[in-house]
Amino acid sequence: MQIMTVKEKVASLREEMKKNNIEAFIVYSADPHMSEYLPDEWQERTWISGFTGSAGFVVVTMDKAGLWTDGRYFTQGPVELEGSGIDLFKDGVEGTPNYVDWIISQTSENAKVAVNALATSNANWEKVKTKLESKGCELVDKPLLKNIWTDRGTESRNPVFVHPIERAGQSVVDKLSAIREKMKEEDATAHIISSLDDVAWTVNLRGSDVDCNPVFLGYVYLSLENAILFVDTDKLEDASKASMKESGVEIQEYNSFFDYLKTLKNETILVSENSNQSIFEAVKENNTLIKKAVPGHLMKAIKNEAELKGFESVMVRDGVAMVNFLHWLTNTVGKEELDEYQIGQKLLDFRKKGKYFVGNSFDSIVGYKGNGAIIHYSAPEKGSSKVSDYGSILIDSGGQYLDGTTDITRTLPLGEVTKEFKEDATRALQGMIRLSMVKFPKGTKGVQLDVLARQALWEVGKDYNHGTGHGVGSFMNVHEGPQSIRKELNDIDLVPGMVLSNEPGYYVEGEYGIRHENLFVVKEWKKTKWNSFYEFETLTYCPFFSSIIVKDLLSQEEIDWLNQYHNACEEKLAPHLKGEVKEWFLEMVKPI
């Protein structure tokens, strides 16, 4: 098969558009499960444009084409789009038109606009549709790339295996019964689960169809009596088949899902508006829809005892890997030639020595000096920056283990660093500590606590442009909802059992990036006559580099917290360390 250029691809798309009387076609970066990481065969946006960034979408009209992406890709975008005939539209920059407005301005009065409904959520579909219709345009579902991109890889055939009850902590039967209770509360007779982590959680199975996420392509359909898992049955290990049978879950082929949906009649279906629009197209005519969040989504976020036991155990293995790695790095840098990519690989090697290790929970971010300031930096395999014994390096990484998932960031001085760097590092750490120390009543949401992580920076007119905390799965996606700690409003209460990251940072473009990240879990603190009060218990064990802390900036309570944390690290990790590493580690955890 001949390799097509972007120009040729766009030209072919325009032919398809012409045949179908479509004036504009939108290519989102999405799969049918609205996954954060896309399987290869769903990289439609990258295929049509050549642009490889993690965020952005393309609009093609008969004579123009544009890519909308955000500030992270204003440098990379033009490079990758060069010669493609696709213009870059800078999202978030004053004067950049909204893409729907732009479509309306570029098309005729009653234009038909198309998307592939499989690759967009119902929520987005409705938003775009309403806007287009208000101007007389129409939105239709046409998977126009299907006939053009014919050599897309087929789905992976990775095994789907059982996540056993000792680790899951709750049987499939109990999960289904809890979900059905919620369905009844909503007067629903049926329920569709399409997000891959929710599918995997519900049926206590795991896979590896998506990089770094232990999930597999699948849907769950649930009625009050029956449960069906739609999955490529060839991928199911025998134990998985047996487990489904035992749990009363019927198995049907992944590819038969939409045909099945079309047979549904007179059901009241609970379905998330984050499910793909094709689901809605298949059931909307003959059924009543209740658009609500998947009930299992919140259940999944609240870890049970078995899952928390897993986290505790994993954190020791991950901490040992981190300490060995940090010792290696600080003792090797300046002596051997190293680059960012090699450092990331070395960290992976250290993690691989840990029991139950499966793989990275995301692509490690190893950012030396100015690269540390690029929030979603990914060091290329070839030609990443050389790392030497001056300046600082930011390392954000995590592991998937059969019994848990980790996510940790440490910022290291590799030689002398400036006074300003130390002050910034201290203020960011202060944020992490203040958030770790807070006690808060039942009913508190993440947006209320976010300020604690930022205030020490705000005091000097500084800030960081990302969230402070995201949910973390249990041998599951490293990013999960519904809870968060961010500036943005999110109505979800923080409740005991929720695991979150705590990761304030500070970034100076071209110079350095700082981020300190631990995971913590919401725990009961005490019941008072006022309310139940909660606190965070830190899960991550790995020392911070005291040499970048300006002690005078910290309050006594903050110093005490740090010393106690290092003391806890010592208790947990020292028994698993030896020789030189142990000596180095014991220096690291000394009180400041």
Add this chain to the structure above:
Amino acid sequence: MQIMTVKEKVASLREEMKKNNIEAFIVYSADPHMSEYLPDEWQERTWISGFTGSAGFVVVTMDKAGLWTDGRYFTQGPVELEGSGIDLFKDGVEGTPNYVDWIISQTSENAKVAVNALATSNANWEKVKTKLESKGCELVDKPLLKNIWTDRGTESRNPVFVHPIERAGQSVVDKLSAIREKMKEEDATAHIISSLDDVAWTVNLRGSDVDCNPVFLGYVYLSLENAILFVDTDKLEDASKASMKESGVEIQEYNSFFDYLKTLKNETILVSENSNQSIFEAVKENNTLIKKAVPGHLMKAIKNEAELKGFESVMVRDGVAMVNFLHWLTNTVGKEELDEYQIGQKLLDFRKKGKYFVGNSFDSIVGYKGNGAIIHYSAPEKGSSKVSDYGSILIDSGGQYLDGTTDITRTLPLGEVTKEFKEDATRALQGMIRLSMVKFPKGTKGVQLDVLARQALWEVGKDYNHGTGHGVGSFMNVHEGPQSIRKELNDIDLVPGMVLSNEPGYYVEGEYGIRHENLFVVKEWKKTKWNSFYEFETLTYCPFFSSIIVKDLLSQEEIDWLNQYHNACEEKLAPHLKGEVKEWFLEMVKPI
């Protein structure tokens, strides 16, 4: 005219219901402008039930009647409802049915349920309607009390006077033009303003139709070319008429408003869903509706220079009144017989001496000992608690002045207070100080900052059950939106010019109440390469009682803030104080 008992009133209502084939009738506590304080003739809920609380509504079916109200009124409710045949339903208590569910359970399958559409917002109407219709019931507009409550007072005939440009800071012409810009952004051709403070702000007029709020009954209808003020024209002073004429605002009778609305055709009308449902009934058939917040609402919240100058000046007068009052109180208590009501009256007398004083901005809360813990306490004219020289007293009050509005709370020790009281008072004050000190970037919302006011209490498992800050008008309602500082999510950014209260507290039922309240305004702090940063500037000048502060609990920064605040009080107020009061005051503002 004979006075009817509640039982007779309910019986008459049931006759009306029968005639109209209505199975349930809801009596909300609301007026056609969704005002916080109701004009007397709109006290329908109080009239039908005898219940006088500020929150609650009544549902009457053919054989049952219920009043739903919240925790503030669980003591008062049963007393006032005794013998009425109306049952109390405790909102927020587990097991209390939602009133719409209750209606559905009490009525037949296709029951008609009625409300007076003038006394409910469109938002509430839609919510109730959707719920009723999902169970086959119907919601209709029937003002059934009209024929039963015939002796309701007619509207007050208070003069409507000009709020001059020197105080308003922006002409009516400019305000209309700014609102029309917003209408154009929404593609609206018309706009209806029904909330009384928004009406008064828009046309730079003031009145006194509602207790404590300098507003008058009116509506504004705006097209891109015309503006009409619907008002009882007899009430308009000549200057007001002249001002409207000069500003291009036509005047029509208040009572002709709905007839006018019915003449509208093919308009695209911007109207808030907090407007009464009758407005929607009048225009929905022949026009397109855009439901959005009144654009002037946010404009009103952002005070201009003239308004802020007014606040500054008013705060000196109000502070002088407070200091004179506090001196009088602390020197009189225990020597003369005093009760809570008298103390409130005395405070009003001191305020009356101030230039441009109009009246209280709300009914003063004077709560001695345990009464201080009742958040919306109102001391009765007859029989309020005697106040003597032990325990503490909480005094929350405010004034309306022609050039501004105030709201201030001080908590005073009248003799010895316990160690626990002092600690609680210090923690609440610490919250007020921490919130006063914060610097925050553009885009920050009140919910993000609320924790700063609570954290010192949370640390010991305590909290307070009310918001931390509300918007305050400029010679306007003491409570105004859209901004707030609360636990509840509110998407409105805090922007320079917004005036808010800062009022953390702590309450021990039956023992004492503590609240410390200043007003502050959002100001530019500095622009950094990160963002524009803002800070709060405190507007209120009145010392706190150092004798109830546990200095050891405060950080040095907090102590510095307090000393600087007292220093500012001295600068502003000392020149206006004399003799004994001044001596006492100078002791009060000494550094701790």
